[in-house]
Amino acid sequence: xxxxxxxxxxxxxxxxxxxxxxxxxxxxxxxxxxxxxxxxxxxxxxxxxxxxxxxxxxxxxxxxxxxxxxxxxxxxxxxxxxxxxxxxxxxxxxxxxxxxxxxxxxxxxxxxxxxxxxxxxxxxxxxxxxxxxxxxxxxxxxxxxxxxxxxxxxxxxxxxx
Numbered sequence: 358x359x360x361x362x363x364x365x366x367x368x369x370x371x372x373x374x375x376x377x378x379x380x381x382x383x384x385x386x387x388x389x390x391x392x393x394x395x396x397x398x399x400x401x402x403x404x405x406x407x408x409x410x411x412x413x414x415x416x417x418x419x420x421x422x423x424x425x426x427x428x429x430x431x432x433x434x435x436x437x438x439x440x441x442x443x444x445x446x447x448x449x450x451x452x453x454x455x456x457x458x459x460x461x462x463x464x465x466x467x468x469x470x471x472x473x474x475x476x477x478x479x480x481x482x483x484x485x486x487x488x489x490x491x492x493x494x495x496x497x498x499x500x501x502x503x504x505x506x507x508x509x510x511x512x513x514x515x516x517x518x
Contacts, residue, residue, distance in 0.1 A: 388402050435474040
């Protein structure tokens with residue numbers, strides 16, 4: 358079975374909360390961020406050297422962002438630990454139905470150092486067509502099922518429609 362402490366890509370699944378998937382090749386998801394508050398509680402994506410995007414359901418006011426991670430319980434020497442200075446939830450976020458489930462995390466005055474272990478994710482220039490395959494990555498095994506497939510909180514990773 359897949360190690361929930363190593364960064365993984367989820368394989369396509371729609372009905373099960375068991376998160377099948379495979380371990381990412383080390384540094385192949387260098388945009389992936391581990392959100393920490395003494396422990397890993399959510400994931401995010403580095404979108405610039407100073408900003409991370411994540412889900413609003415992961416909101417807490419002070420977050421340490423860990424970049425360059427592969428195994429979140431082992432110090433591999435590639436990590437960067439950066440505190441947040443601001444966490445901005447979407448003003449229309451609704452915790453009951455998860456509408457607008459997005460937030461931005463502003464990193465401290467020490468921006469991330471972009472290198473082969475840490476890079477920003479390429480953002481789309483337009484919405485994908487219905488049925489477009491998407492890649493989901495992260496750590497852990499917990500998920501919930503929503504109207505549009507399996508959404509992972511602290512999850513494995515993979516491809517979903």
